[in-house]
Amino acid sequence: MEAIQEWPEPIVRVQTLADAQVIPDRYIKPPSQRPNLNPGTPSSPPTGEAVNIPVIDLGGLSGSAAAKQASMLAVSNACRDWGFFQVVNHGVSPELMRRVREAWREFFYLPLEAKQAYANSPATFEGYGSRIGVQKGAILDWSDYFFLHLLPRSIKNCDKWPALPASLRETTESYGGELAKLCGVIQSVMSMTLGLDEEFLSREFGEAGACLRVNFYPKCPQPDLTLGLSPHSDPGGMTILLADERVRGLQVRKGDAWITVDPVPNAFIVNIGDQIQVLTNATYKSVEHRVIVNAATERISLAFFYNPQDDLLIKPAEELVAPYTSALYKPMSFKEYKMYMRMVGPRGKSQVDSMKLVA
Template sequence: MECPLEWPEPVVPVQSLADAAVIPDRYVKPPSERPGDASKDASVDMIPIVDLGGLTGGAAEREATMREISGACKEWGFFQVVNHGVSPELMRRAREVWREFFHLPPEEKQVFANSPNTFEGYGSRLGIQKGASLDWGDYFFLHLRPESIKNQDKWPALPASLRKITEAYGTEVVKLCGVLMQVLSITLGLDESFLQKAFGEEEAGACMRVNYYPKCPQPDLTLGISSHSDPGGFTILLPDERVQGLQVRKGDAWVTVQSVPHAFIVNLGDQIQVLSNAIYKSVEHRVFVNAAEARISIALFYNPKGDLLVGPAPETVTPDRPPLYKPMTFDKYRLFIRKKGLCGKSQVESLIAM
């Protein structure tokens, strides 16, 4: 069953609700899912920060950097990277030009309103269930790779520099993805090209979701994005350095990520969990909002080619560790989120081989 071409009910941009005194009932989360006063999170836990400059050093430095990444993947599923090769100025310009887009008049943005069939364009919801609980955020979703599906005519024409900056930014971050794919392959004991081949090499997918979380009159009752693990391979997130909001599940606690200047936040997705036979795991995360300021972030998702079967790598399977997951194409896998929205880790858990 494919997704419908239209949403089941009118889509209301969250930005249009930001000045209300109270939030509509559709955005109020059940008490067990509410963040409370997340902006005052007192946790001292920090996700690891990895200096990728070590990958270009001597053998000992390179090996130490890889151990750091492997440890972060096993313990957290998240880490921050610095000295990653992407210009801080390009990062700043990407963030600011998209902030300008979300400040355009509503009619300029609605030209790019999306559908549940592809999500490409401007939107405010994910799942297609009528009457579903909604998150406090708007977004713009677009394809970067492979070239065969990239269509810049679907990217905003305003601000005038947006397409050029987005293309340059995407190109540089995709290069970083290639480096991380090699590192993850090696640290899993695989040939350094294994994951890139498993993703379809040049046909691997890269897409971008720009998230805009307007200020919220009742931030303790809702979430910018509900708890979920990312369905794809892994995610490179450019956070808003002025406003924190990302939280990562660590055991039974939620840890607020304190981003460092000029860093990307990297997190593993479900496809890496499957390919690694759960040596590396995707981790639930969510976003809280606040009453004073809007927040923007740019997530680049690096994913397998949609029609390739993805299952545990043979090298990760042993007599003591049988294959944990049934193979599935990414096209089929991501239909789950398109239909039901964000639901923790229930999708990857449904693949567990019985």
Template sequence: MMSNSLDYWPEPIVRVRSLSESGITRIPSRYVKPLPDRPTSFSGFDTKSNIPVIDLGGESGGWSEAILGRINEACRDWGFFQVVNHGVDPGIMREMREKWREFFHLPEELKAEYSNNPCTYEGYGSRLGVEKGAVLDWSDYYFLHYLPPFSRDPMKWPSQPSLCRELIAEYSVQVVGLCCELMKVLSINLGLPEDYIQEAFGGGDMGACLRANFYPKCPQPDLTLGLSSHSDPGGLTILLPDENVPGLQVRKGDRWITVKPIPDAFIVNIGDQMQVLSNARYKSVEHRVIVNSGKERVSLAYFFNPRGDILIKPAEELVTEDQPALYLPMTFNEYRLYIRRKGPCGKSQVEALKSPRR
């Protein structure tokens, strides 16, 4: 039975890092995935099927037609791509990842001060969704808001490790700048004015939030997932992966491709709201995270989303008699309510938006 309230979790919260370090040799049943959802064994990288890697040339904007074309192709064919020479300081990227690793290794009583609830997710958490008895993922996380500015509460940002708040602020400025440039590229590639997507998402009031992910060692990684299969509900995601421990898997047809991280690269992917706005020219893609028996893993996902109260629908310029609107309008607040209740559920939510005519 699903809880009717988003003010509390339906069951006592268990921190996955604590489970991992308790010495257990078998994971609790609440983390065991149904057989079809369990990860397949991993025996290396399929370099022929890896997501595209795009060199942005170290320039901010003014990218060549060749770069625009590669981004367009990646968005249409994969929904995922990696970017290198993207303009964000690699030193800050590495420091951010290690600061968050330090945070997750702090004593539980210090982290507990930042415990979250399902209403906003903001703070320290260990589950998604409020469905009682749901099978859980093998991960802890920290979620915080950055945009719009009025949603930002630096006091909810962790004060430890030292200088963590200052680093979050500097990293956020740089990653937001990269995202704004990428959204211009996507607008141009769709044949729209370069500021179209950002304005459709709320302009200066569009949303941006960070989720720091911690995937502890798992004694039975073949039975569970760090994050269940899902497509991101928002507009665009910029992920800083763990360079040393692969974990992200992207669905390509009937296969799961394990992404090989490139040093100092970001992984970019299309979210559901971009699929809706582009009238499915660009598609969000299912992805998931596998865990490891010998190594922990840290990643940082920045989500760029529409302002919560704006109706998102296919751009009128992309709707024709031959290509009618595929999706019904919905605000992002309404859309993510489903996610907060149910947790990750493949692509079921965006598919439910499809117009009855289709």
């Protein structure tokens, strides 16, 4: 499938709409897809009930045998039960986390013409963007973003990296290197908690790819009618999210409810992607999530995607297809797989479900 080179309609930057009184029709979701922002409804836990995704102390991995076992068990349980968890004591400097977030916030505060120099296309998505899918007439999400390839270095295009603010390039490079190391640690833990050797996921990923999407969700005059990002599961391997600690926005599906994540200071939010669901034969599952917006302020987050090598076939690992079970998914390369989201945009878990083998 060849990449489409141009967007089907003129691009409007959502940030330019933030001070409007009403939102344009093309951002208004059908009633069944709108967020319910009132407490005590199926979209949020009852008033007074504190619910959050698991928070895991990775410092235990370098502690006693009991502490290491506790951290690994917590990761395993979170991967099976939630598909999402937060990690603290992860080894990345809080100062670096603060600097990279603020550098990108400064970028989105630049004049529009400065940002437009980095406008992206659906061919690679790299650069400054405001939509994901390329279907003409699609209902859009209330967000702008900046997308960058980090790994492998052979596809890194420095011309796409913003020159302003002056600290952005160096800070983003350092941040990407630290998160690639963290992903390696989490891969090892996941592999061992599956009962496999610690290099299992690393081998299956091949020459791993990594990219960064910086999400900017402008304030919205009618937040109950739209979403910052529609429900979806991430198509890649795993995602490390640096959330905006000032304002909540990420929601994770748990059964029939949408749980609003309360970010822990200096933590990362980790979630399983579709490729790990396939590799583990659904032992570890990717989970739908979405983003709500608000009328008071903008929100920024940095999503670091860690993915398998583009041209490797991803399929359930033989070690996890027991004599009494069968492979649930057909083989597919990640390059083929990610074209689906590039065509239609976020669509729940429809892509990974389409890979299921018919019994």
